[in-house]
Amino acid sequence: MGQFAGGKLQTLAVLLALLTTAVVSLYFRDIENENALKDFEVLATEGTDALDARLHQYMVGLEGLGGLFDVTGTPDRKTVETYVASLQLDELLPGINGIGFIEYVPADQLDRFLDESAQLGIEDIRVYPPSDRDVRFVIKYIEPYVGNEEALGLDISFEEGRRTAALAARDTGLPHLTPRILLVQDDSKTPGFLLLRPYYAPDAEIETVEQRRAAFKGWVYAPFIGARTLENLTPSQNQAYSFSVYDGEATEPDMLIFDSSAGEQTAHTSFFTTQSQLEIYGRTWTIKWESLPEFEAAKRSNGYIFVMVFGLLLTGLLYALLQNLSQRQKTVEQIVRRKTLDLEAQKIQNESILNNPLLAIMITDAHGKILRRNDASNQILEIGHDYVPNLLTVVPELTGMEGGTRTRLEFQGKDSVKILSVKKNDWTTPHGEKRSTYFLRDITIAEATSAAAINAEKRLDLALQASEIGVFEIDLATGESIVSDMWMHIMNVPDCTKDFDAQAYFEACVDPDDYRMLQANDSACIQGKEERTTTEFRVHLDNGTRWMRSDAFVSSRDANGRALKLVGTQIDITASREMDRVKNEFIATVSHELRTPITAVKGAIGLLKASPDLSLPAPSARLLDIAQTNVDRLTELVNDILDLERVQAGHMRLEYKDIAVNTLLRDAREQILPIAKTANIDVDIQPADNDPVLPMDRSRMLQIMANLLSNACKFAPAGTTIQVGAETVGSQVRIYVRDAGPGVPKSFVPSLFKPFSQADNSDTREKSGTGLGLCIAREIIERMSGQIGYRKTDDNMTEFWVSLTMPESFSSEKQALRLVQ
Template sequence: MSSDHKARWIQGISLVFFLGLSFSSFFLVHKVAHGRSQESFQVLVDQSLTSLDRRFEDYSRLLDGLNGLVIASDGITALEMSNYAKALNLSDSMLMLDAIGLASMAPQESGLHGHSVAFSAGVGQLESMPSMLQADHFIVQFIEPPTNLQKFLELDFASNPDLLAIAKKARDTGQTFVTGHSPDLVPQIGGTRMFMLKPIYKPQKGDFIGFAFAVLNVEDFFNGLTSAQGKMIEIQAEFNALTAIDRIKTLPATPIDTSDYSRRQSIEKFGQTFSIAFKSTPQFDAIQPFRARWIVLALGLLITTLVSTILRVLIKKSHTIAITIAQKTRDLETQDKEKRSILENAMLAILSVNKSGEILQANEAALKLLLPLTKHMRLVGKSLGDLLPNLDLQGVDGWSKLHVTSSIKTAEPLIIEVEKKTWFTAEGEERTTLLMRDITVTERHAKEIAEAEQRWNLALRSVQIGVFDIDLQRGTSVVSDTWFDNMHTVALPNCKNPYQEQMVRMHMDDLALFKKAERDCIEGRTERAEVRFRINVANDEWRWIKSDAVVVERAPDGTALRMLGIQTDVTETFKLERMKRDFVATVSHELRTPLTSIKGALGLLQGQSQIEKNQITDRLIEIALSNSDRLASLVDDILDMEKMNSGNLNVEVSSFSLNEILSDASQQIETYASQWNVGVEMLKPEVEQMISTDKKRVIQVLTNLLSNACKFAHSETTVRLTAEVLPTHIKISVRNLGPGIPEEFRNKIFQPFSQADNSNARQRGGTGLGLSISRTLIELMGGTIGFESEPDQETVFWFTCPLTETSEILAVA
């Protein structure tokens, strides 16, 4: 058997031994403690039974005294009975006695409730009239104390069969008997009572005279037997229903409940059997030594655990020592091979030299690095100073960088990174280990990157574009020098997120807009975060900054990881734009007034010319009015565009009739359509619809779309205006047959001042503002706008308007 198996056998046997000892001690202590507790409980039971027996004997002696009083007296009076009761001190609560009294047989001529024969007649007088008494009727003559029990007077024992049976048995046997519990013998008194009856006989002849009796309250009789009752022990009593003495047996004491300390004892006293249950109280249970066995068991288990742990540690330690010895032996055998394998396969060049600089060992990487620098075929045994003359072996340990020029003219100069580490052998001889890495290419690339970065910085600085790179995971950012210039700030020391610092100096009115644009881009709702904001540079001087950022890296779940962007100072540009807007607004407003006057004057001239019927003048006036209308329309478009740019283009949305809007728009465009030799057809919905819109603005959009459709439709074709009822919107479409929209122009058709670059479009005129203004108006009114077009076929421009609630209900129905 191996030593390991032997140690495990010893551990198992020890564990079984200590566990057995622990549980044996547990059961032994439990048995001893339980036995002592049973003995203590039995003492309480014995004390209670002894006290109960003494209480019965006291009552019996009390009745003996009353019997002697009757026999010794010629006649008992109520006063003598009262004095006797006072002498006994019946009111003492320790007696647990309600009353004592005398009962005699009833005379025949007096009926059941007569008083012609009483104890007051004396014993001598009763000798001459035994034939006058009724043998089965016993009447209570005296009872003391009479308080609360006065109703017992004149009680006939024959009124209760059990009481009468016990009385006759006592009379016939001459023994003292106790009746069973008799509830409500006298209903007016209440409660449960029992009687102790002692027969009284004549001294010489032995003739029966009556009974001396005691009235016992069943509820109080079994209380106060010992001082421990109610504290340490509880007592309950039951009466045996049998009354015949020869059928009563005393039962042995047996446990009634195994969960606590209890006994049931049946005893016979004065012809009655009492079944008495004794049970411990929680107070008694609490003081028993129940915890001792658990303490012993816990200590035994603890000792077992400690012994087992000690044995396991010793076994494990022995096993570890054996494994360590075996492992060390294998390590010593393979250490040299492992060292050589590491040295030979290392990517770094490794040299080991002595104090004089002689190379003692070199790996494969060192041969590849250093052999091109010398004419020799091997390195071991050569002087390191011949290969690396700039290396100081006597200097401090650490990293250094060497520029090496080979003795061979064809070899390229190298840049080598060297780490020097000095150590000592077991004999105290100094050794030096050198780790070397060729960083020539790395240094060249780093130089190129630095030069490229410098060129980029110069380029960014020339155009004043600040670049930032944000790591959203780590909460850090990197910014360019021009970013600091544009933000009119400097880099703070140890600041990991300079991009975040701009928030502190940002204008409060722009901060929420900036954060929203950035959040929408990060969460993927928009592709770019484009926003302009003001920043405080110094002395309450505010500069306008334009920021444009995109998310360039996201996690697989869509979480943004990295954001790149640029920021430029657009303060001057912003000022120029504002000057341009102010100039356009001023010019437009200044043109509106003279145009109105010109149109009015031309209208008057047209009316006068029609009266004079001068065709040449009519034509000139018509041309002037047409150009005035075009110029007025241009001014209105410019003003609307200015309102769009400034954010002041408003709409007043209300509920209007769709058919009415379509009719008004088609009527306004009829004259214009006739100029291009096209017709206008309107198709109204069969059911009247109410739309939520700005009537003036939606007619402006319709006339713009209709005029474009007429202008670019083929001659002698029809422009159709239709409306389609959707669940929550109305889709209004304008259709024409014409050349269509060129493919290269479709992506910018809604941009301001946009026109298709062909001769046909240029000839038909226009400012290129109508569609841009129309899109803005439709979106402000809660709709969308779009188009479908095919070359030389039908072109459709459409937009939607929300239905009012009433129209939605009708449409669903």
């Protein structure tokens, strides 16, 4: 019975010990979870504060741009670009897309707005989308421009959320944030926002809604993408916790702005969660915080399990608990230190924004004593950091300057005279003390640069007039163009009105036979196949037919590579062409006169060699062979000279027929095979896919192919193979001849297609030739609106190629080719 009672007591003791252990372990578990929750809420508060601080940083940047507008009135585009660049957005304002200005434009003043924008250097602005509203809210400035091109000219009133936030900011005088929107410049189509700060006329009364509307000018604004703004708020983000942000008071999925856990491979049910709301610039953002396994692992332990299993090891459990508490304390201290460093960094960032090196800001009392100033003030006025002077003593010209006015003055520095732009604002402290704020900007370099630019433009105009070079610029997207006075002079343009259509006039004057070649050359440049387009062509003017040479290039392309502008020069080369004509006529006359004696000599030699009764000694027969060879070379030279003269004078008529390219290749091979076999060289055809058919002069194309193939036979090593083939590249058919020869020296390539040009001009050269074959080939192929060229292939083969345009491409090219100015 006693044993039974003892067993009951032991069992009761064991049960009590187990119960006590369980209660204690559960109690500690609850305490642990409660402390961890507090730590987690500290992290959440830290993240909320960091987000609030980041948005207020954006507002500091907008305040700075508003100050710039106060100082400059209406700054030009370059000034705004320089100011925004000085803010170092990526480093000091992370997440922001840019900073700009939205102007409040009545619909009946839209033309005035566009003219004023052009004068300020904003030439590429266009207002969109179309609207029938009485007032437009147009983005006039946005910097940096790269990446924000689509925003420039946008009327933000087209969308209800943007318009409501903008009007609320105007009427309240307070910054406002738009609802969740999609930025037009954001290709990722993720949620974004506009932060709008109203801007009123300086010194205007804005106490009432009516006064604010009367003084209203527009909004200084900053576009930002929610995901970028919410990234990397604190070091604990995505390490200790994840969070999601919603636009509004509820966590509706369609109002989600950002979810830091998006894209995670594994799902996780968070042990700690908390939710808060942030009231920021007229909007309510709901933030939901969720712990991550790393945080939970650091804050939770399995000590209570060990207490339940090993009740007698309570001391060890307490020791482990104390260690855990110590570690938790260290974690909290680290968080506090990181937060302190973040706050100090934010303070430094704010100071760097206020100390803009381009704008000096000083606050003085009623007597001109400087109470506060930024570093730019010390630099512009050349005063020491520790020296506290009277502003009116340093710059006496400011004495008597009234508040709300702007002035320009010359300031004598230590080494030179500076030109300053000064704006003064007067105000009173809550204690009735009068204060003045001065904004100073050094405009010395800006004025000097403007004067230098004007002088340079005058010198350039004089140089162009003296050299009789006409200049044109074409906007290929809109068709708008600009031509110089000299262009109009050399084109004999009569006195005309501002509606003069230069393109129509040019097309009416260009000789029809030259227009197709002009189109093909310009098309190759516009499509990016050639770096420049250079063409000589005839124009028929009131004072006769003149020869012109145009040289142009594409000066700008969009992100997709589409040509936007074509810029070039045009000169009158009639006199030069006339000199060439006289020279060619002389050469042709001499060549014609040589033909008769050459024919006689050649016939006499032929009779001597064919005479059966004439027996000559071996030396004499050798001399007769040498004479025969040189007469043949002289005949070839005369024929080449006459061909060149005919094609350059326009007397060579081309008979176009539809010819299959692969048939042309086979005929060219058959034509050259005897020469190739003599040189122990094989000729291989590489036919074009689909065998394209082109309009061409067959005999002249075979003449070109014979020239290229005979050159290849001369220079290709014996036992090798010459490749003759064709391929289709876009709208072009490219015919090529490749051989394993040494190729053309780089120094000789620019002269390759000039008359009488040979890489080896010495009397002892091994390969004979007139030096006219490639020149004649180029002249003929250009008359066919084609191109000819040379290159070394990737496998070190020597390649000469001819490129011709397929007929169906001509009609499409003609629409975008040339608006010559």
